[in-house]
Amino acid sequence: MSGKSRRDFLKKSALIGAGVAGFSTTTSKAAPKNILSEDRMGVLVDTTACVGCRNCEWACKDAHGLPAGNLESYEDRKILETKRRPDHTALTVVNEYPHGKNSNLPIDLKVQCMHCDHPACVSACIVGAFSKQENGSVIWDTDMCIGCRYCMAACPFQIPAFEYDKALNPLIMKCDFCFERTKEGKLPACVSICPVEALTYGPRTELIKIARSRIKRNPARYVDHIFGEYEVGGTSWMYLASKDFKELDFPNLGKNPAPGVSESIQHGIFAYFVPPVSLYALLGGIMWITKRRKELEEEGKI
Amino acid sequence: MKKILVLVVALILTVGIEAQQSPGKNHSKLNISCKTCHTCDVPTKDEPCLVACPRENIVTVYQKPEETPELIVIDQLSDRYESVHFSHKIHAQMSVMSGGCENCHHFNTSGPILKCNSCHETSRQRDDVSLPDLKGAYHRQCMDCHREWSHETGCNSCHTLKKNLTDTKRDNDKKKYTGKDHPPILEPAHISYQTNTDKGKLVTFYHDDHTKKFGISCVSCHKQENCTKCHDVNRESNDKLKTVSTKKTFEEQHKNCISCHKEDNCSSCHSSTKLEPFDHAKKTGWALSKYHINLSCAKCHGSKLPYKKVNKNCSSCHQGWNAETFKHSVTGLQLDEIHLELGCEDCHAENNFAKKPGCDGCHEDFNYPKQKPGKVVGK
Numbered sequence: 001m002s003g004k005s006r007r008d009f010l011k012k013s014a015l016i017g018a019g020v021a022g023f024s025t026t027t028s029k030a031a032p033k034n035i036l037s038e039d040r041m042g043v044l045v046d047t048t049a050c051v052g053c054r055n056c057e058w059a060c061k062d063a064h065g066l067p068a069g070n071l072e073s074y075e076d077r078k079i080l081e082t083k084r085r086p087d088h089t090a091l092t093v094v095n096e097y098p099h100g101k102n103s104n105l106p107i108d109l110k111v112q113c114m115h116c117d118h119p120a121c122v123s124a125c126i127v128g129a130f131s132k133q134e135n136g137s138v139i140w141d142t143d144m145c146i147g148c149r150y151c152m153a154a155c156p157f158q159i160p161a162f163e164y165d166k167a168l169n170p171l172i173m174k175c176d177f178c179f180e181r182t183k184e185g186k187l188p189a190c191v192s193i194c195p196v197e198a199l200t201y202g203p204r205t206e207l208i209k210i211a212r213s214r215i216k217r218n219p220a221r222y223v224d225h226i227f228g229e230y231e232v233g234g235t236s237w238m239y240l241a242s243k244d245f246k247e248l249d250f251p252n253l254g255k256n257p258a259p260g261v262s263e264s265i266q267h268g269i270f271a272y273f274v275p276p277v278s279l280y281a282l283l284g285g286i287m288w289i290t291k292r293r294k295e296l297e298e299e300g301k302i
Numbered sequence: 303m304k305k306i307l308v309l310v311v312a313l314i315l316t317v318g319i320e321a322q323q324s325p326g327k328n329h330s331k332l333n334i335s336c337k338t339c340h341t342c343d344v345p346t347k348d349e350p351c352l353v354a355c356p357r358e359n360i361v362t363v364y365q366k367p368e369e370t371p372e373l374i375v376i377d378q379l380s381d382r383y384e385s386v387h388f389s390h391k392i393h394a395q396m397s398v399m400s401g402g403c404e405n406c407h408h409f410n411t412s413g414p415i416l417k418c419n420s421c422h423e424t425s426r427q428r429d430d431v432s433l434p435d436l437k438g439a440y441h442r443q444c445m446d447c448h449r450e451w452s453h454e455t456g457c458n459s460c461h462t463l464k465k466n467l468t469d470t471k472r473d474n475d476k477k478k479y480t481g482k483d484h485p486p487i488l489e490p491a492h493i494s495y496q497t498n499t500d501k502g503k504l505v506t507f508y509h510d511d512h513t514k515k516f517g518i519s520c521v522s523c524h525k526q527e528n529c530t531k532c533h534d535v536n537r538e539s540n541d542k543l544k545t546v547s548t549k550k551t552f553e554e555q556h557k558n559c560i561s562c563h564k565e566d567n568c569s570s571c572h573s574s575t576k577l578e579p580f581d582h583a584k585k586t587g588w589a590l591s592k593y594h595i596n597l598s599c600a601k602c603h604g605s606k607l608p609y610k611k612v613n614k615n616c617s618s619c620h621q622g623w624n625a626e627t628f629k630h631s632v633t634g635l636q637l638d639e640i641h642l643e644l645g646c647e648d649c650h651a652e653n654n655f656a657k658k659p660g661c662d663g664c665h666e667d668f669n670y671p672k673q674k675p676g677k678v679v680g681k
Contacts, residue, residue, distance in 0.1 A: 052455055075454070104450060
């Protein structure tokens with residue numbers, strides 16, 4: 001009995017092993033997925049409409065199986081007195097800033113992954129776990145992730161977080177644009193719950209048009225800037241505000257994609273074997289000089 | 303049979319909704335460009351070729367707050383929470399001082415007031431996301447003001463969780479606003495401003511003089527007022543000395559006062575000490591008698607602001623008065639038959655009623671008030 005079951009186990013293991021090997025070869029053959037679809041979706045965050053109710057924080061935790069507590073407990077506004085960053089316990093957070101032009105109301109600002117069009121995390125991930133999907137979301141495959149945390153270092157918005165407090169199987173955590181929900185035709189959890197629809201979900205190109213028309217219709221309400229339209233080559237999440245984005249702790253980023261800089265340096269250095277060739281040439285030169293010097297010394301001695 | 307009935311009801315409803323959205327028969331005569339709402343040159347009833355919402359530069363309707371619905375039950379979206387009882391009339395009464403009806407009823411056509419859902423869709427998942435959905439639109443309208451003065455964003459100030467709802471609470475919510483007007487506004491008696499002028503640093507503004515004595519309506523000064531002006535939970539007391547911000551220009555700073563106080567000089571308002579409230583006798587040199595004290599300013603000075611100056615002579619207001627029409631007994635003295643036949647100026651020299659009347663025109667040894675030309679009846 002035991003022998004038979006052992007044989008079965010070995011058979012099964014072999015089959016699974018072969019399957020896994022086959023699967024991994026197929027995935028490793030494919031380069032990191034980096035699709036930039038014309039119809040990719042995005043979210044326009046109108047910070048002039050946001051009231052800072054933090055319902056999005058609750059909905060996000062609820063949708064991602066994180067401990068959320070009850071919704072009423074989010075009414076406490078004391079938490080807004082300190083600035084927070086998204087982490088492994090909260091994939092999105094709302095921060096509050098002093099009022100902008102034309103209003104006495106504070107500015108409330110939801111922070112989460114921007115879902116870049118040219119994501120640095122996808123470029124930095126050495127195992128190709130990260131990918132930009134057709135619907136605009138930047139997601140990662142937990143099974144492939146080896147926990148190197150290069151994505152955290154690469155992100156210009158410092159978004160990916162790591163479960164440092166977990167000894168076993170710690171995971172990279174960040175907003176996944178509710179990839180599972182949108183696949184089922186649902187709205188992202190935060191967009192769905194927002195009482196004032198400060199978060200508008202739609203095709204990115206459409207959102208840019210809407211943002212422009214809002215600025216045009218109400219120039220007193222907004223600064224003439226859509227953050228994320230061009231920043232780091234464009235992002236799926238974009239912001240409108242009544243105040244300069246620098247004052248809202250947005251990093252001052254250029255229009256070039258974030259991976260562009262690192263990739264061009266790396267690729268530039270290693271192109272056409274320049275570094276190895278020049279290194280060997282240098283070493284050869286040193287050898288030649290030392291050898292020549294020795295020869296001269298010996299000649300002088302004689 | 304049932305199907306037919308449903309169809310008929312649906313038909314009536316759609317017709318009803320369409321009729322509600324029509325801007326009225328004579329709207330073509332209004333002073334608005336047709337292109338504001340219509341895309342084609344000749345819109346017809348069948349093909350109105352209306353532009354999509356929101357329509358720019360549109361006129362809005364005005365309705366007296368008292369004529370508007372008292373209570374509006376917002377129940378279209380209720381799921382987790384019970385429907386909201388919105389005290390419309392009270393809000394309309396406040397809106398008079400803060401931007402009017404169009405503060406909420408934006409982009410309304412010139413006709414009847416449109417329902418919010420004629421532009422704002424009920425579903426968040428929709429093709430046209432250029433406008434907020436109905437839930438977003440409602441919350442923006444309410445919360446933009448409410449969080450400004452309450453500094454809170456909790457749901458429970460407007461909403462009741464369905465599970466917490468009792469029949470008594472439901473009844474109370476409905477009764478709460480029935481027959482109620484916006485309570486009288488707590489006006490400051492006076493406000494002292496600390497200014498940065500060299501002469502007369504202190505400006506004392508007697509608010510109650512302007513509202514109660516002069517009878518100036520709130521809306522003549524407060525047109526685009528912020529909700530926080532009256533409602534802020536952290537509102538500072540008006541008794542405190544207020545420092546005027548120096549960022550404003552002279553014109554901006556004086557805008558509100560100068561529209562009436564055009565002819566006044568600086569010292570009418572600016573002083574080194576606190577100014578006295580308005581006193582008709584001190585300011586104009588003509589004390590208000592008991593007949594005039596209860597009159598509104600407009601009765602003598604005209605309803606237009608600033609009030610026009612009036613001659614001290616009685617006849618400048620009482621033009622119809624002469625010896626025959628004036629009932630002398632209102633002064634406390636009923637003239638006897640002989641004196642009734644005299645003209646006014648026989649006793650009141652040059653028709654100056656402010657001066658003491660004289661008897662010496664006819665009588666040599668008589669004088670007033672020792673000898674009286676009639677019976678004292680008391681005022």
